[in-house]
Amino acid sequence: MTLTVDQTPFGFDPLRPGFRDDPYSVYRRQRETDPVHHSPLGMWTLTRHADCEAALRDQKLGHGEGMNGRIDHLSFLTLNPPDHTRLRGLVSRAFTPKVIRELRPRIQQRVSELLDPLRGAGEFDLIDAFAYPLPVMVISELIGVPVEDQRRFSGWSEEMARGIDPDFLQTPEQLVRRDQAKLEFDNYFRELIAARRGHPADDLLTDLLTGLIAAEQDGDKLDEQELLDILALLLVAGHETTVNLIGNGALALLRNPSQLAFLREHPDQAPAATDELLRYDPPVQFVSRIALADTEVAGHHVAAGEIVSMVLGAANRDPEAFPDPDRLDLTRQSGRLVSFGQGIHFCLGAPLAGMEGQLALAGLAALPDLTLVDDRPPYRDHFILRGVSTLRVRA
Ligand code: HEM
Incomplete structure (x- = not known):
């Protein structure tokens, strides 16, 4: 089915050729002309920062039937309280700031292992050589997936990440591959869980299992499928998103050589630089909710059962929240980013992703003479996630 621009649920057509090259001018028009768009198909699209932030915090907007049949195995990402609270609590107990801080030297080591051979290597694809392998190494090590299995892990991630897009935007073959990957x-x-039950290790899987057993003892009902869905959520939420942070961030830096030079000269500014790159071209462009009851959103009555989409990529370019929003400025005091969401579903992996992004982008900036070979790289054909599929550079 081909929809015209006016018929699309968003008020703009994310599938139109050229959209991915520059979605931000399309968002700007939308925000200026129809910031609270209501489509004839019964869907709301918000593009102003304040509206997106408020909607993300509105507990009358949640998850439920009618969310277009997205992959239904993503654990608490797609659940409401109290199930959301229970499962998220279990993971946050294992995924502590201390665990993440302790990962830092290992991530730095992986960054160096991947980047050192690229110095003076000539032309290469930065996604293939760096942005894609790094996060899968990190998330596998965190969970406790043996090195020899990381390739398979990365293949499943690719199929399952596409699965977070609405089903109607995917081909039947893609849906089959997604479900096959999850199986x-x-x-x-x-098998890995069975192995850990007998032989605990120093990894997140063991911690989650310990939590699971403790929860069982407390009379809380938590089955193995719930644990499997949590693991899938960590892989899907944590892999492609971070690949896109590194890929989109590298592209933005290479297109703005003075900013790249700034980061090269001030690696200590990597945290603020990463926030700015997350604002400028966020890996997650949309999040959606369904109205669990009649409610008011951005001054409009929204009926129970209607879908509300928040365009994070548009909110991050709202001049009301970020002056001169189309300018990449690594020294910007980034303000209230919505790139990791807001409210009860705020990204659980934000501290890890931030640290990974900082080490990766500072590592890239330190490569002397890194330049773009192709200034208009192709994008993955994802809808919710935004990221280049290859990035040809020279070092
Ligand atoms: C730059 C990288 C990342 C970005 C941009 C990102 C973005 C987001 C966003 C926007 C949400 C909220 C979704 C919603 O409200 O519907 C979210 C949730 C989540 N993210 Fe991330 N994420 C990143 C990396 C990670 C990593 C590395 C992990 C874990 C290893 C992770 C785990 C999660 C989890 C578990 C949730 C669900 C939270 C909940 O529903 O309570 N993310 N992420």
Whole structure:
């Protein structure tokens, strides 16, 4: 089915050729002309920062039937309280700031291992050589997936990440591959869980299992499928998003050589620089909710059952929140980013992703003479996630 621009639920057409090259001018028009768009298909699209932030915090907007059949195995990402609270609590107990701080030297080591051979290597694809492998190494090590299995892990991630897009935007073959990937993923982890039950290790999987057993003892009902879905959520939420942070961030820096030079000269400014790159071209462009009851959103009555989409990529370029929003300025005091969401579903991996982004981008900036070969790289054909699929550079 081909929809015209006016018929699309968003008020603009994310599938139109050229949209991915510059979605931000399309968002700007939308924000200026129709910031609270209501489509004839019964869907709301918000593009102002304040509206997106408020909607993300509105507990009358949640998850439920009618959310267009997205992959239904993403654990608490797609659940409401109290189930959301229970499962998120279990993971946050294992995924502490201390665990993440302790990962820092290992991430730095992986960054160096991947980047050192690229110095003076000539032309290469930065996604393939760096942005894609780094986050899968980090998330596998964190969970406790053996090195020899990381390739398979990364293949499942690719299929399952596409699965977070609405079903109607995917081909039947893609849907079959997504479901197949989740089945293989579950089978693989059933074996790994069985192995860990007998032999605990120093990894997140063991901690989650310990939490699971404790929860069972407290009379809380938590089955193995719930644990498998949590693991899938960590992989899907944590891999492609971070790939896109590194890929989109590198592209923005290479297109703005003075900013790249600034980061090269001031690696200590990597935290603020990473926030600014997350604002400028965020890996997650949309999040959606369904109205659980009649409610008011941005001054409009929204009926129970209607879908509300928040365009994070548009909110981050709202001049009301970020002056001169189209300018990349690594010294910007970034303000209230919505790149990691807001409210009860705020990204659980934000501290990890931030640290990974900082080490990766500072590492890239330190490569002397890094330049773009192709200034208009192709994008992955994802809808919710935004990221280049290849980035040809020279070092
Ligand atoms: C730059 C990288 C990342 C970005 C831009 C990002 C973005 C987001 C966003 C926007 C949400 C909220 C979704 C919603 O409200 O519907 C979210 C949730 C989540 N993210 Fe991330 N994420 C990143 C990396 C990670 C990493 C590395 C992990 C874990 C290893 C992770 C784990 C999660 C989890 C578990 C949730 C669900 C939270 C909940 O529903 O309570 N993310 N992320």
